[in-house]
Amino acid sequence: MAWRFGTGLAEWRIAWLKIAVLVKQIPDPSGVGKLDPQSHLLIRDQGEVVLDPGDTYGVEAALQVAAASEGEVVVISMGPEKTVEVIRKAMAMGASAGVLVSDERLRGSDALATAQVLAAAAKRVQPDLLIACTESTDGYTGTVPAAIAELLGWPSLTFAKELEVTGSKVRIHRQTPNGHDVVEAELPAVVTVTGGINEPRYPTLKGIVASRSKPLEQPTLEDLGIDPSTVGASGASQKIVSVEPAPQRQGGEVIEDQGGAAQRIADYLAELKVI
Amino acid sequence: MAQKILVYGELVGSEPAPETLEVLTKARQLGEVGVVVLDPEAATAAAPLGAYGATMLYAGTDQAYREFVAQPAAAALAALVEEHHPDLILFGATYDARDICARLSARLGLTVVANATDVVSRGEGFAAVSSIFGATQNVLTELGGPSPCVLLRPKAVTAESATGPSPPVVEVSLPQDAPRGARRLESVVAPSSGPKLEEAKVVVSGGRGLQDPSNFELLEQLAELLHGAVGASRAVVDAGWVPYARQVGQTGKTVKPDLYVACGISGAMQHTVGMKGAKHIVAINKDRDAPIFKLCDLGVVGDVLKVVPALISELESRGVNG
Numbered sequence: 001m002a003w004r005f006g007t008g009l010a011e012w013r014i015a016w017l018k019i020a021v022l023v024k025q026i027p028d029p030s031g032v033g034k035l036d037p038q039s040h041l042l043i044r045d046q047g048e049v050v051l052d053p054g055d056t057y058g059v060e061a062a063l064q065v066a067a068a069s070e071g072e073v074v075v076i077s078m079g080p081e082k083t084v085e086v087i088r089k090a091m092a093m094g095a096s097a098g099v100l101v102s103d104e105r106l107r108g109s110d111a112l113a114t115a116q117v118l119a120a121a122a123k124r125v126q127p128d129l130l131i132a133c134t135e136s137t138d139g140y141t142g143t144v145p146a147a148i149a150e151l152l153g154w155p156s157l158t159f160a161k162e163l164e165v166t167g168s169k170v171r172i173h174r175q176t177p178n179g180h181d182v183v184e185a186e187l188p189a190v191v192t193v194t195g196g197i198n199e200p201r202y203p204t205l206k207g208i209v210a211s212r213s214k215p216l217e218q219p220t221l222e223d224l225g226i227d228p229s230t231v232g233a234s235g236a237s238q239k240i241v242s243v244e245p246a247p248q249r250q251g252g253e254v255i256e257d258q259g260g261a262a263q264r265i266a267d268y269l270a271e272l273k274v275i
Numbered sequence: 276m277a278q279k280i281l282v283y284g285e286l287v288g289s290e291p292a293p294e295t296l297e298v299l300t301k302a303r304q305l306g307e308v309g310v311v312v313l314d315p316e317a318a319t320a321a322a323p324l325g326a327y328g329a330t331m332l333y334a335g336t337d338q339a340y341r342e343f344v345a346q347p348a349a350a351a352l353a354a355l356v357e358e359h360h361p362d363l364i365l366f367g368a369t370y371d372a373r374d375i376c377a378r379l380s381a382r383l384g385l386t387v388v389a390n391a392t393d394v395v396s397r398g399e400g401f402a403a404v405s406s407i408f409g410a411t412q413n414v415l416t417e418l419g420g421p422s423p424c425v426l427l428r429p430k431a432v433t434a435e436s437a438t439g440p441s442p443p444v445v446e447v448s449l450p451q452d453a454p455r456g457a458r459r460l461e462s463v464v465a466p467s468s469g470p471k472l473e474e475a476k477v478v479v480s481g482g483r484g485l486q487d488p489s490n491f492e493l494l495e496q497l498a499e500l501l502h503g504a505v506g507a508s509r510a511v512v513d514a515g516w517v518p519y520a521r522q523v524g525q526t527g528k529t530v531k532p533d534l535y536v537a538c539g540i541s542g543a544m545q546h547t548v549g550m551k552g553a554k555h556i557v558a559i560n561k562d563r564d565a566p567i568f569k570l571c572d573l574g575v576v577g578d579v580l581k582v583v584p585a586l587i588s589e590l591e592s593r594g595v596n597g
Contacts, residue, residue, distance in 0.1 A: 033408050040414070111387050112380050140525060141389040143426075146345065146377035155456035156345060158374055161519065171460075174344070176370065177473075177528070178520050179465040183344055185457035195526070196513030237386035237420025246406055246413045249551060249570040254563075257577025262585035265557060266593060268573050272555055274477060274501060274534050275595045 017071035017165065017187075020127035021062040021095065022118060022145070023055040025079050025086040026138040033138065039233065040240035041108050042138065044080055051086035054133035056093075056200035061193045062131045063094045063201070065165050071128075072096045076121045078106060078114060084216065091211035092203030098216040099125060105221065108233025115147035117231065120224035122152060124217075127188065129170060134159055134192045145192045155185035158192040278306030278396075281361035281422075283352065283372055284324060289316040293473075294367025296327050296434035298427050302365050303328030303437060305396055311355055311447065313340040313348045318444050325441040327434065335447035339455060345371065346456035347449055349378035354450050356383060361422050363401050365394065368426040376424050387424045388416050392431040401425075409544020410551065429473075430529045430552065465518050470504050472521060477503030478532045480523055480550070481511060484539015484560055484579045488516035493583045494538060499597045500590050506530065506550075508540050524549035539579040542567030559583065 027033055028048040036043055051059075062073045073095040075087050080102060087098040099121050106117065122130055130152075135142035149156035160172035161180065168187050173180040175194060203211070221228050229235055255264060269275045280302045285292040291299075295310075302308045310329040312320060317334035324332055333355055339347040352375060356364065364379070366372040368389065380387045392413075393404035402417045403425045418425070472478065479498040481491055491505065498505045506523040507516070523530055524546040535553035540546060542558070542565055550556070551570055558571035559579045568574040575582055 035412075111377075111389070112384065115377075115381055134526065141387070142373055143377035143380065143387050143389055146374040147381035150349065150378040150381035153454070155454075156374060156378075157457050158344075159370055173463075174370070175519050176462065178467070179463045181344075181459050182461040182463070183457050183459055189457070194519070195509065196515060196519075237418070237423060238388060239417045239419070240414055241402065241417050242415045243407075244413050244415075246410055248411065249556075251569045252572035252574070254568050254571075254574035254576060256563075257575050257582055259585075261559075261575040261577055261582050262589040265559075265573065265575065265582075265586050266589045268557065269501070269534070269590075270593075272534060275590060275593065 017066060017069035017129065018125070018127045019062040019066050019071060019073045020076050020122055020125045020130045021058050021073055021090065022130070022132040023059065023075055023077050023086055023090050024052045024136050025049045025077070025083045026052045026136060029053065029137050035243055039108065040243050041233070049082050049085065051089045052133065052137050054135070054137050054195055057193050057195055057197050058131045058133045059090045059093050059095065060198045060200040061163055064198065065129065065163070069165065074099065074125050074127065076118060076125060078102070078117050078121070087216060088211045089203065091214045092207040093201055094207065097214055100216060100218050101224065102218060103221055105228045105232045108236060109231045110236040110238055111141045111143045112147060113231040113235055115144045115151060117224065117226055118144065119148045119151035120226055121219065122148065124219065124224070129165065129187055130190045132190070132192050134194050145190050149190035152190070154189050156190045157183050157185055160191050160193045161197050163191060163193060163197065278362040279359065280306045280308045281356065281359065281364045282308055282310040282329065283364065283366045283375065284310040284312040285367065285369060285372065286312060286314045286316055286320055289319045291320050291323050291327070292367065292369065293434065294369055294429050297429070297432045298365045298367045299324065299327035299329060300434050301394060301427065301432045305394060305401065306362065309333060309359070309361070311335070311352060313351055313447070315341060321444055322441040325439045326436045328437050328439055329442050330439070332442045332444045333447045334444050335449060337449040339449055339453070342459055343455045344457040344459060345374035345378055346454045348375045349382060350450050350453035351447055352379050353382045355447060356422055363394070363418070364422050364424045366424065366426045368428050373426060376426055380424055383422070385422050385424050386418060386420050387426065388418065389426045391425045391427050394425050394427070406548070410548050428529060430531050465520050467520065469498065470502065472504045472506055472523070473528050473530055475504035476532050477501040477534045477536070478506045478523070478530050478550070478553070479503050479536045479538065480506035480508065480540060481538045482508035482540030483510050485511070486580065490580060491517060493587070496587050497536070497583055500587065500595050501534070502597065503532070508543070508546050537567050537571070538583055540567055541565045542570070
């Protein structure tokens, strides 16, 4: 960087931020999830799949940081071939390129293997900032982003309900049980965002049309230098051995309010000795 | 030989966090329990940690654990795990523990089960129970590999003291090369009044059915009359109506009050996971088909903006005044 002088470095960095954002395709959350009866794995490639609603906040956050820095957003995902659809959706929102790792051998990977694959994909992209949502809507393990940060040797700033990038620093408001912490780190870093951090945009028609011709790279495990024996169901050090219906609460009395519901509730509270 | 269980313990102030006591209660049913606490005040918590089953306290007291998020703690924990090779590592699922567990897992190649509701012995090793699809299905996952990690959901286990003695304390040092990473600059506590959401005997929660943020005032009034706390669904927290600290559900708090009053909450799985352990549930919702009616003890199909004010007047007319 021959033109590093004065505050020029910070300005130079601002001008070229590359943001990677992790997305995931999940079965339509309004439907009922199904498990494969033999493998007990979630059936991910049948029926309607959608971009995880939590990820729309991550994509929006990435687009906002990129817009402020005239940078670009690259979408990274791992999943079945159908994941192309949700990457195109993120591209329609404004991301400029995508990387999808899709390989039958990844089926049944645990959170650790998932993090290894996504970290390897992130290394190819070489972003200044990697954004993900706090946890997926289908698996909600929530350990993948911090594990990626560890594998990359980067700081992680998780549970962000506010996000700001200034110069070479990222600062967030990190949710705590009773408020928030202000947390700051040097780039490159991993940030996870919570729902409600922003108002995700809807793709425009123009965006949808443009998304079809944006570059999508599909590296193999070999391209990423991942040993196939360490991923997938056989590479995982955990195995689902049974899935059984959980005991459910029995519903009680349901009444229509015709003006007397408040008395009925008050009677019930008295019965419980709450009042 | 007893299995070696390592519990990642956390403090609130100088006291063990409730999640830590829950995890210790579970851990002592599974084997010999060591607890690691990485906090400047770690050593002061030995007595209560021992009472709940820890027979060894590994205490790291470097300020870096408080000042920096996750990275110093993960480095120290990794060194401890490599030295002692525990058969199982248990964490309470707090914000910090989830990040530290994730980093430890990546650093040492350990498998993780998050969101566990129970851990059981199975053969020579362990298995974790977790619930999926809004807790309608229980999954049993067998854990293998070295030192598998489990994050136990808050309130999945009831903490019970075992009157154990104060354990010996072993100093843990921060590895020289430990990265610092993200720095905590400031902690902001949101103002709140009344009982804490996760400790209240009565919780009155609101969702989209309240139509407008100002209508949460009604729930405040009702909660005050019942000496309860006000909770909320994710939808209204995401919409910015109420602070996140009020959120009940998968991504919010898990509550187990004696009485839960769900006002204008449809009962999405996201929400019910956090409240279905309540002893009694009352639900008010316009939609007769809302899933919340399948798990409540008393359901009212009606307009929450009519029923709640009527209930407040009814309680006042019966002499209830908070």
